[in-house]
Amino acid sequence: MQNLTPLEIQKQIFSRALKGYNPDEVRGYLSLVAEEIERLVKDVDRLSRENAMLREELDDHSQRERILKDTLLSAQKVSEDVKANARKEAELIVKDAELLSERVVAQAMQRVSELERAIQDLKIERVSVRNRLQERSTACSTWSASTPSRKRPNSRSRRCLGSGWSKGSA
Numbered sequence: 001m002q003n004l005t006p007l008e009i010q011k012q013i014f015s016r017a018l019k020g021y022n023p024d025e026v027r028g029y030l031s032l033v034a035e036e037i038e039r040l041v042k043d044v045d046r047l048s049r050e051n052a053m054l055r056e057e058l059d060d061h062s063q064r065e066r067i068l069k070d071t072l073l074s075a076q077k078v079s080e081d082v083k084a085n086a087r088k089e090a091e092l093i094v095k096d097a098e099l100l101s102e103r104v105v106a107q108a109m110q111r112v113s114e115l116e117r118a119i120q121d122l123k124i125e126r127v128s129v130r131n132r133l134q135e136r137s138t139a140c141s142t143w144s145a146s147t148p149s150r151k152r153p154n155s156r157s158r159r160c161l162g163s164g165w166s167k168g169s170a
Contacts, residue, residue, distance in 0.1 A: 005037075006035065006038035006041065007034070009033055009037060010031060010034045
């Protein structure tokens with residue numbers, strides 16, 4: 001069926017037949033039909049424009065939604081990347097701190113060991129000095145007891161106390 005316009009309906013002419021319809025009634029009815037079709041065509045036109053506008057608005061909203069989703073996904077990825085980088089950096093800081101603490105502890109242990117060796121050497125030196133002092137004291141006492149007090153020359157008593165004894169050997 002072809003598309004009829006309201007104007008075509010109004011201008012439609014029918015042939016006359018005997019005992020046909022009343023031409024004025026047909027004309028009046030066709031006029032009503034034409035007006036109704038005109039109104040419907042206007043409604044369809046208005047609804048088509050409204051539909052196009054709503055579709056355009058829907059497309060805009062859909063595009064915004066896509067942009068927001070993409071932005072949200074990007075933000076989530078950046079957030080995850082930042083967290084991962086922060087975690088790695090924290091692990092590196094902890095590892096560096098552990099290595100530094102191990103190095104400091106090792107240096108401290110080495111210093112303790114050195115100090116313990118030095119203390120041990122000083123103890124040995126102390127025993128050695130005490131023994132030499134004891135030997136000299138015994139030698140001087142023996143000499144002093146065997147020599148009468150008048151015959152003791154000054155140089156010999158100095159030798160007894162000072163023989164083999166100097167600041168460097170202490």
